[in-house]
Amino acid sequence: METKTxxxxxxxxxxxxxxxxxxxxxxxxxxVRPVASEEEAAAFxxxxxxxxxxxxxxxSAFVIGSKGExxxxxxxxxxxxxxxxxxxxxxxxxxxxxxxxxVTRYFGGTLLGTGGLVRAYSGVVxxxxxxxxxxxxQFCVTLQIRVDYNAVGKIQYLLANKGIDVIDSxxxxxxxxxxxxxxxxxxxxxxxxxxxxxGRAGLEELxxxxxxxxx
Numbered sequence: 751m752e753t754k755t756x757x758x759x760x761x762x763x764x765x766x767x768x769x770x771x772x773x774x775x776x777x778x779x780x781x782v783r784p785v786a787s788e789e790e791a792a793a794f795x796x797x798x799x800x801x802x803x804x805x806x807x808x809x810s811a812f813v814i815g816s817k818g819e820x821x822x823x824x825x826x827x828x829x830x831x832x833x834x835x836x837x838x839x840x841x842x843x844x845x846x847x848x849x850x851x852x853v854t855r856y857f858g859g860t861l862l863g864t865g866g867l868v869r870a871y872s873g874v875v876x877x878x879x880x881x882x883x884x885x886x887x888q889f890c891v892t893l894q895i896r897v898d899y900n901a902v903g904k905i906q907y908l909l910a911n912k913g914i915d916v917i918d919s920x921x922x923x924x925x926x927x928x929x930x931x932x933x934x935x936x937x938x939x940x941x942x943x944x945x946x947x948x949g950r951a952g953l954e955e956l957x958x959x960x961x962x963x964x965x
Contacts, residue, residue, distance in 0.1 A: 767881035775858025
């Protein structure tokens with residue numbers, strides 16, 4: 751029986767956002783955007799540097815991969831550890847994957863000190879994240895269930911009771927239902943389907959993939 755999976759649910763960024771913070775006349779602009787690869791992240795940073803070419807700093811942080819396998823941050827000339835790393839910690843704390851942020855700073859003439867910089871950079875990223883739209887991705891098995899008409903009611907009831915989505919259905923000589931089953935529940939569900947139909951259900955695994963489960 752399959753009780754767990756190495757693939758965990760994760761939050762993905764659906765729509766990015768921008769926020770702004772002013773601290774002692776220094777202007778901080780955080781731009782958050784979905785990024786799916788290191789190349790996309792690099793292109794995002796270059797785009798922001800061109801857009802805000804007259805800014806003192808364009809610091810960045812990224813978390814890429816369903817498990818956050820790739821992370822990177824840059825202080826872009828700010829004192830070490832005062833910008834990129836605090837920004838990255840905010841992203842990691844959010845649990846959102848495939849996400850990047852660039853914080854642009856226009857220097858206001860007053861030094862903020864180490865603590866002030868950390869608070870400003872992390873604070874403006876938190877404000878931008880609060881404006882973003884996310885969705886949960888769940889690792890699922892796409893399962894095809896083939897049954898006769900006498901058993902289809904039992905199958906539909908069982909799936910609905912577990913909150914499992916039927917994503918396609920075909921009514922011919924038999925009934926074919928295609929369901930997106932959370933991978934952690936797949937083994938147990940197959941056993942229940944077999945028991946509910948007296949072994950008459952034809953079960954075929956079509957795919958294993960991440961699916962959007964809610965907004």
